[in-house]
Amino acid sequence: MPPSSLRVVYAFAREMHPKTSDVFIQYGTAGFRTKANLLEHVVYRMGLLAVIRSRVKNGRTIGMMITASHNLEPDNGVKLVDPDGEMLEQSWEEIATRLANVSDNDLESTTEQIIKQVNADMSLKASVFIGMDTRYTSPRLAAAASNGVIALKGTPREFGIVTTPILHYCVKCRNDNTYGIPTEEGYYEKIVGAFKTIRQKLPVFGEYNTTLYVDGANGVGGKKLNIIRKSLDGELDLQLFNLGGNGGKLNLNCGADFVKVSQKQPVGVEHVPYQRVASLDGDGDRLVYYYLDDKENMHLLDGDRIATLLASYIAELLKGAEAGDLNMGLVQTAYANGASTRYITEELKVPVTCVKTGVKHLHHAALSYDIGVYFEANGHGTVIYSDKAKKTIAKIAHDGEPEQRKSAQLLLNLIDMTNETVGDAISDLFLVETVLCARGLHARQWRAAYADLPCRQLKVTVQDRNAIATTDAERRCTAPEGLQAAVDALAGKYASGRAFVRPSGTEDIVRVYAEADSQLAADKLAAEVAQAVYELAGGVGERPQLPA
Ligand SMILES: CC(=O)N[C@H]1[C@@H](OP(=O)(O)O)O[C@H](CO)[C@@H](O)[C@@H]1O
Ligand SMILES: [Mg+2]
DSSP, rough: OOHHHHHHHHHHHHHHOOOOOOOOOOOBBEEEEEEEOOOOOHHHHHHHHHHHHHTTTTTTTEEEEOOOOOTTTTEEEEEOOOSSSSSOHHHHHHHHHHHHHGGGGGGGHHHHHHHHTTOOTTOOOOEEEEOOOOOOTTHHHHHHHHHHHHHTEEEEEEEEEEEHHHHHHHHHHOOOSSSSOSSSHHHHHHHHHHHHHHHHHOOOOOOOOOOOEOOTTSSSHHHHHHHHHHEEEEEEEEEEEOSTTTTTTTTTTHHHHHHHOOSSSTTSSOOOOOOOEEEEEEEEEOOOEEOOOOOOEEEOHHHHHHHHHHHHHHHHHHHHTOOTTOOEEEETTTTOOOHHHHHHISSSSOOOEOOOSHHHHHHHHHHHHHHEEOOOOSOOEEEEEEHHHHHHHHHHHHHHHHHHHHHHHHHHHEEEEEETSSHHHHHHHHHHHHHHHHOOOOOHHHHHTTTOOOOEEEEOOOGGGGGOOOTTHHHHEEEEEHHHHHHHHHHHHHHTTEEEEOSSSSSEEEEEEEOOHHHHHHHHHHHHHHHHHHHTTBSSSOOOOOOO
């Protein structure tokens, strides 16, 4: 593109989407995320970058999702999706950060440097799919994204309000038409179609009950389930709560993150003892389950539980199909409950890898298995199947003995029901419901597989969270000096004590995690570690308190 036309672009940027703040912003665990009013220029610039990325990828489609997921309503964010539906390649995160932070005056020269650095052929076509969540600031930001795309002569296509995983799915399909149709309807056909097919093969039996309550976090996931619900013909009776009406606020005291971290029931959901409830997050990529017993005690079934449920069922089907040469592995982070890791390795005999927080790390590690199951404890995850796995299973489904064929065909349906591009609450919900139905399980029986170690998560505000450096998949910290020794000494005081600290990539805080053999011990250990962080890493505001 000739420089003169680029110059028009930068003049436009200054006028329409000027940089209004000097606060440094970083492409973190899940893209840029901060107060929505600080983001317009960032999103516009990411529109520019998406076009450059599309051209580097020979004109393949790139995705842009406007969302701040589980954060509260005033926040928003943007993340880029690569052509196969996966997260933006990590080496580009630094480029994105640079472009987001330069002054309006330097935007022109920086963009040109980047085009040169990544060797983008600016004469190629470029295509960008844009999706957004339900935040009231999202339409304005989506418009800024489109303006950025148009500015560099790319073609934006706006999908309106969609879940993050629907956008990932559409990007993947647009670039690989064997995966499906790149529309919201195409997505429903694939996921819900596979669920219905499998339901015809698996009659309801045992303790499984087709009624499922859903906490939609007042976000987009519940709205989409409301569309799906009507086509379910009784295979699953979805009772939906927190759909965003009646003054319900996005993620406020509800949704998957609230349920997981507070271990409390969300507001807005009718309480029926022992009724299983699926809780989604604000952009529909996380899922946890829970039920309350007759004393209103909360029983949580988190991402670790979903991972073990899916992995054990897939292992059973692989055995039935006699697909013995396919290996399966499970990927977790340091937040996985220690009891789940023990159960997976000792009982399920499935190998486990531990990686850094953020699905991009889990996804990457899962690729090394023929079948990789990955979940963060907070309920973000999926299953990915290699080409070898898909071919082997398809061959058995076609040529195997009758019993082998049955298992292999069920596996093919499961693969179809899975959104392999990224963790997806809707797809995961149908997978979980399938396994519970296939095994005739009540949520109580699902939970009985192993007993979680009591755990606690806390947040500490510090002057500069990047003063904390970590190693060993974030399980140990190397700075500031003395902090790891303090954490070790504190954890050593408690039976089954384990604790770690790391800077959040999505909020300006340090996260503390602790587990121990009782809830009180886990609460105390977490609070003591939080105090150590406060003292050694420059805490600000109120000093963390020990539990009463
Ligand atoms: C402990 C925790 O749940 N951390 C979350 C959270 O990241 P942080 O870097 O911890 O803020 O948001 C990420 C994006 O949704 C998610 O991938 C991750 O698991
Ligand atoms: Mg999310």
